[in-house]
Amino acid sequence: MAQFPLRYPVKAGESLKSVQNFPEHITKIVKLCEGASSRRLTVVVAGGGSVGDFGGFVASILKRGVRLVHMPSTWLSAIDSAHGGKTALNVGSAKNQIGTFYPADKIVLSRSLLMAQPDARAFEGFGELLKIALIAGGPLWRDLAKEYEVNAAVLWKYLSSAIDAKYKVVAKDPEEKSGHRHILNLGHTLGHVLETQYELPHGVAINYGLEFALRFSLHKKSSHLLSTKS
Ligand SMILES: NC(=O)c1ccc[n+]([C@@H]2O[C@H](COP(=O)([O-])OP(=O)(O)OC[C@H]3O[C@@H](n4cnc5c(N)ncnc54)[C@H](O)[C@@H]3O)[C@@H](O)[C@H]2O)c1
Numbered sequence: 001m002a003q004f005p006l007r008y009p010v011k012a013g014e015s016l017k018s019v020q021n022f023p024e025h026i027t028k029i030v031k032l033c034e035g036a037s038s039r040r041l042t043v044v045v046a047g048g049g050s051v052g053d054f055g056g057f058v059a060s061i062l063k064r065g066v067r068l069v070h071m072p073s074t075w076l077s078a079i080d081s082a083h084g085g086k087t088a089l090n091v092g093s094a095k096n097q098i099g100t101f102y103p104a105d106k107i108v109l110s111r112s113l114l115m116a117q118p119d120a121r122a123f124e125g126f127g128e129l130l131k132i133a134l135i136a137g138g139p140l141w142r143d144l145a146k147e148y149e150v151n152a153a154v155l156w157k158y159l160s161s162a163i164d165a166k167y168k169v170v171a172k173d174p175e176e177k178s179g180h181r182h183i184l185n186l187g188h189t190l191g192h193v194l195e196t197q198y199e200l201p202h203g204v205a206i207n208y209g210l211e212f213a214l215r216f217s218l219h220k221k222s223s224h225l226l227s228t229k230s
């Protein structure tokens, strides 16, 4: 961090993404960048998904867009949110209502930084890993389904396959125009409601949302089988 001449520390969390707080942030950031040429500016985001959504948005509008580097520091951001170019701000309690598509020029994954996280962060990242493994199927799902523990070693082991799987989906619909990319919202419909209503961390809410979506599909399938039998 000391190598960067301009630094802007923030407090992670949903309030960082609040559109209400944004004018104050951007005013301070513009002041910080006074005198710097836009060609030489790069926003380097070091943090979890909330910092990534906020910092990515800043990079996309600052001087009409400057270079962006993500250095995800949580499992959730390393597996999911740093990839795919979505930036976001929340409007009131409605999540991710404002944003841009602004893929990072570079994403730096630091093993030592990710491994230093507490166990709770591993649990939060696991839902997104499970989600992408379910979507991808194949060896990623087959191997992950054999794991019995959620820990940093397991997350690191599947990190690159999970990222590849996300890019496969994103490549087919980078700006969510055809609807294909919506598949990445698996578990997020209820997940976002629980996240807002109970102020849960995103990853925890998505774990519940995913479980609900899977149980609901099973229930729908069973009801369908029963109705076709009778
Ligand atoms: N843009 C996308 O495609 C996308 C995808 C998924 C989720 N998201 C967003 O990501 C956010 C959730 O991301 P998150 O779970 O990383 O949340 P977060 O950024 O709020 O971080 C969670 C907590 O971890 C702490 N933290 C960060 N790095 C740490 C480290 N190395 N060691 C210890 N603690 C650390 C933070 O201070 C914070 O308290 C949500 O806002 C969600 O909407 C975006």
Ligand SMILES: [Zn+2]
Binding pocket: 080, 128, 188, 202, 206
């Ligand atoms: Zn998510």
